[in-house]
Amino acid sequence: MAAVDRNAAALGVPRAQLMESSGHAVGRAVKRVADPGASVAIVAGRGNNGGDAFAAARFLDDYAVSVSLLGRPESINDRISRANWDALQAGGYDTTTVRDAHALALDDPDVVVDALLGTGISGPPREPEATAIERINATDAPTVAVDVPSGLDADTGATPGSAVDADRVVTFHDTTPGLADHDHVTVADIGIPEAAETVVGPGDLLGVDRDPHGHKGDAGSVLVIGGGPYTGAPALCAQAALRAGADLVRLAVPDAVAAEVQGFDETFIVDSVVGTRLVEEHVPDLLARAEDADAVVIGPGLGDADTTQAAVAAFLAAFEGRAVVDADALTAVPDVETDATLVCTPHRGELQAMGGPTVDGSQPSRDAVEGFAAELGQTLLVTGARDVLSDGDTTRVNRSGTPGMTVGGTGDVLAGTAAAMLATQPPIQAASAAAYATGGAGERAAEARGHGLLATDICDALPAAIWGGQDA
Numbered sequence: 001m002a003a004v005d006r007n008a009a010a011l012g013v014p015r016a017q018l019m020e021s022s023g024h025a026v027g028r029a030v031k032r033v034a035d036p037g038a039s040v041a042i043v044a045g046r047g048n049n050g051g052d053a054f055a056a057a058r059f060l061d062d063y064a065v066s067v068s069l070l071g072r073p074e075s076i077n078d079r080i081s082r083a084n085w086d087a088l089q090a091g092g093y094d095t096t097t098v099r100d101a102h103a104l105a106l107d108d109p110d111v112v113v114d115a116l117l118g119t120g121i122s123g124p125p126r127e128p129e130a131t132a133i134e135r136i137n138a139t140d141a142p143t144v145a146v147d148v149p150s151g152l153d154a155d156t157g158a159t160p161g162s163a164v165d166a167d168r169v170v171t172f173h174d175t176t177p178g179l180a181d182h183d184h185v186t187v188a189d190i191g192i193p194e195a196a197e198t199v200v201g202p203g204d205l206l207g208v209d210r211d212p213h214g215h216k217g218d219a220g221s222v223l224v225i226g227g228g229p230y231t232g233a234p235a236l237c238a239q240a241a242l243r244a245g246a247d248l249v250r251l252a253v254p255d256a257v258a259a260e261v262q263g264f265d266e267t268f269i270v271d272s273v274v275g276t277r278l279v280e281e282h283v284p285d286l287l288a289r290a291e292d293a294d295a296v297v298i299g300p301g302l303g304d305a306d307t308t309q310a311a312v313a314a315f316l317a318a319f320e321g322r323a324v325v326d327a328d329a330l331t332a333v334p335d336v337e338t339d340a341t342l343v344c345t346p347h348r349g350e351l352q353a354m355g356g357p358t359v360d361g362s363q364p365s366r367d368a369v370e371g372f373a374a375e376l377g378q379t380l381l382v383t384g385a386r387d388v389l390s391d392g393d394t395t396r397v398n399r400s401g402t403p404g405m406t407v408g409g410t411g412d413v414l415a416g417t418a419a420a421m422l423a424t425q426p427p428i429q430a431a432s433a434a435a436y437a438t439g440g441a442g443e444r445a446a447e448a449r450g451h452g453l454l455a456t457d458i459c460d461a462l463p464a465a466i467w468g469g470q471d472a
Contacts (some may be wrong), residue, residue: 001119001172001174001175002048002120002203002206003194003203003206003207004173004191004192004196004203004324005080005192005203006201006202006206007195007196007197007199007200007201007202007203007204008192008193008196009202010201010203010326011195011196011201013191013192013193013196013458015080016080016103017145017173017189017191018191018192019048019051019052019055019080019081019394020055021172021188021190021191022052022055022146022172022188022190023052023053023054023055023056023057023058023059023084023419024055024056024059024089024144025170025186025188025190026052026053026055026056026059026113026170026222027056027059027060027142027170028059028188029144029170029186030056030060030063030076030111030144031060031263032168033111033142033167033168034110034111034142035061036062036063037063037064038063038064038110038111039063039065039107039108039109039110039111040060040064040066040069040109040110040111040113040399041055041062041066041068041106041107041109041111041112041113041152041377042054042065042066042068042112042113042115043070043104043106043112043113043114043115043116043132043135043136044067044068044069044070044113044115044116045069045071045115045116045117045118045129046070046071046075046076046077047077047081047117047118047120047152048078048080048081048114048118048172049116049117049119049146049147050069050076050081050085050115050116051076051078051080051082051084051085051116052086052115052146052147052172053083053113053115053146053435054067054081054084054087054226055090056113056146057089057093058087058088058091058093063353065094065315065369066094066095066096066107066109067088067094067095067096068094068095068096068097068098068104068106068411069085069095069096069097069142070098070101070116070128070129070132070134071097071098071128072087072099072265072389072434073097074222075432077441080160086255089422091120094315098128098132099204100126100128101127101129101130101131101132101135101393102131104131104132104135106135106136106139106141108139108140108141109141110135110141110341110439111141111142111144112139112141112142112143112144113143113145113146114136114143114144114145114146114149114150114164114166114300115146115147116129116132116133116136116164117148117150117151117156118146118147118148119147119148119154119176120149120343121151121153121154122153122155123160123161123223123437124151124160124161124162125150125161125162125163125439126152128199129151129268129298130151130152130161130162131214131302132150132152133163133164134162135163136150136164137162137164137165138463140287141163142167142168143164143165143167143168144165144166144167144168144169144170145164145168145169145170146170146337147169147170147171147172148169148171148176148178148179148400149164149165149166149169149182149303150163150164150396151164151166152178152179153178154176154177154178154179155176155177155178156177156178156182156465157177157178157181157324158178160169161167163198165290166182167237168184168186169182169184169185169186170186170188170213171187171444172186172187172192172270172292173188173189173190173192174187175187177415182258185277186198188247189242190459195331196259197396198315198395198396198397199343199396199397199399200387200389200396200398200399200400200432200433200435200436201436202395203401204429204432204433205433205436205437205466205467206432206468207421207424207425207426207429208244208245208344208421208433208466210427215233216247217247218247219245219246219247219423219424220245220246220247220248220291220294220295220420220423220424221246221247221248221249221250221293221294221295221423222238222241222246222250222293222294222295222296222297222416222419222420223249223250223252223289223290223292223293223295223296223297224237224238224241224247224249224250224251224252224254224296224297224300224301224416224419225252225253225278225286225296225297225298225299225302226251226252226297226298226299226300226301226327226445227251227253227254227257227261227300227301227302227322228254228256228257228276228277228278228301228302228303228308229277229301229302229303229305230254230300230301230303231253231257231260231261231264231305232264232301232409233300233327233409233412234251234253234261234299234300234301234412235251235261235265235268235299235360236267236300236409236412236413236416236455236456237280237297237326237412237416237419238268238416239265239413239416239456240412240414240416240417240420240438240459240460240462241267241297241416241419241420242267242416242420243347243416243417243459243460243462243463244416244417244420244421244434244437244462244466245420245466246419246420246423248269249268249269249323249416250269250270250271250289250293251268251270251271251380252272252273252274253270253301254269254270254272254273254274254275254277254278254281255272255273255274255275256276257276258270258272262423263281266459271289271310273285273286276304276373277302277303277308278305278308278311278312278363279307279308279310279311280307280311280314282309282311282329283314283315283318286315287315287319290319290321291321293321293423294322294422294424295321295322295323295324295419295420295422295423296321296322296323296324297317297323297324297415297416297418297419298315298316298322298323298324298326298329298420299323299324299325299326299328299329299330299415300311300326300327300329300412300415300416301327301412302327302328302329303328304328304331307328308328309328309331309332310330312328312329312390313332313335313336314339316333316336316338316342317336317337317338319338319339319340320338320339320340320367321401322340322341322342322422322423322427323340323341323342323343323422324338324342324343324344324345324415324416324418324419325343325344325345326344326345326411326412326415326424327340327350327411327412327415327443330344330345330350330353331350331353331354332353332396333354333376333378334354341378341379341401341427342376342378342379342427343378343379343380343381343412343413343422343427343430343431344376344378344379344380344381345381345383345415345418346380346382346383347382347383347384347411348364348383348384349395350436351364351369351372351380351382354372355372356368356369356372356373356380356382357369359382359384363385363386363397364382364385364388365388365390366388366390366395366397367388367395369382369388369390369395370390370392370393370395371392373390373391373392373395374390374392374393375392376392377392378391378427379427379428379431380431381414381418381431381435383414383435385401385403385409386398387400387401387435387439389428389429389431389435389472391428391433394428396432398430398432398435399439400435400436400437400438400440400442400443401438401439401443402442402443402445402451402453403445404442404445404446404451404452405438405439405442405453405456405458407454408455409454409455409456410438410442410455410458412455413438413455413458413462414435414438414458415433417438417462418430418431418434419435420434421433421434421437424465433466435463437462437466438458438462438465439465440461440465441458441459441461441462441464441465442458442461443465444461444464444465445457445458445460445461449462
């Protein structure tokens, strides 16, 4: 939902408007369980669902509303939630800041609104939230939970620690798996357009946030298998994977071109294989190297020799990890039975060469791509003026990019970016983030350079597109 909120904002629906609609929905839920004049105790945390509850208070002027904020107002972690808290102060509402949950006084209300913890929480609640949950459960009043009952895992429905025993739950736009067994769930329409889920946007970059307490390797390692006839393609792919956040990137290229590939960037770790191109004899060694990688890219610069195609097929047949398949390696995918998890990145010509649908115009049919992805049992990222992505179930469109991205090498940048994402994210999320980031990098590069882009310009713009583009 955090991603959908940001994507909606990028489509012109402000997040402040969505929070206002959410607050109105919570207010309606309260009115269903209590008559005007009843006392309503709102217990809120410092996240977005706390902000929804702050907004709800303004829709309950016919009630005796009190708002208890667990924590310091300056620690509210969202500017729109903070604005709604400030609006309560300016409007003279009954608000209390609770530093110690043991001091939380609910005074026998007629209704309690639980807005402590939202959908992004997993594991048992910590203090002071754990004690606040106990205080809420100790009341005899019906409880209305915002998003999910605090302490419940929104993905699984598990309650690893204390959890609010909510009588009603108000969630927004769509339900979550963890609420499947709850009897009274209201899914409120808050005005999020369908395109916020079907069109890739800045919210899809949330999954690549770096942990400030992370360690070397946490952001993933990538192995690039490529080169032979061509040297620039694997180098661009490796550079993109690094620029997109992978902690470690290794290249497996034929030793005939290893020195040339190494010369592109002193940060590369090049482990060559004997010969001038990839052949089946290399596969056992490559499989052993791939065991140490979180994601593999196979294809950039390999060429289409029959012996190389046989090697690609043998690798994919034996590989059980995650891989991005690009360029000349793509044609091996339909005829190979594999336990690997693949993200395939064809342009429309390569899609047809794989046995996929014919593309008329600049964008393939969403239904056709979805059907072919389902047939393959893999994720497709079909590039074009508008990219179409599907895993056979979820199908999306990416609009970011610029006409200058038809320049050679852009596909190698996309493949490396996708591998960096695939190292830490599920396939369809990785493909979505990679498509949006690469397109955004192209847009930034075009703003700086105009026409005549180089693929290296796009690669260099990736960090700003990824970590500077989440609130676009």
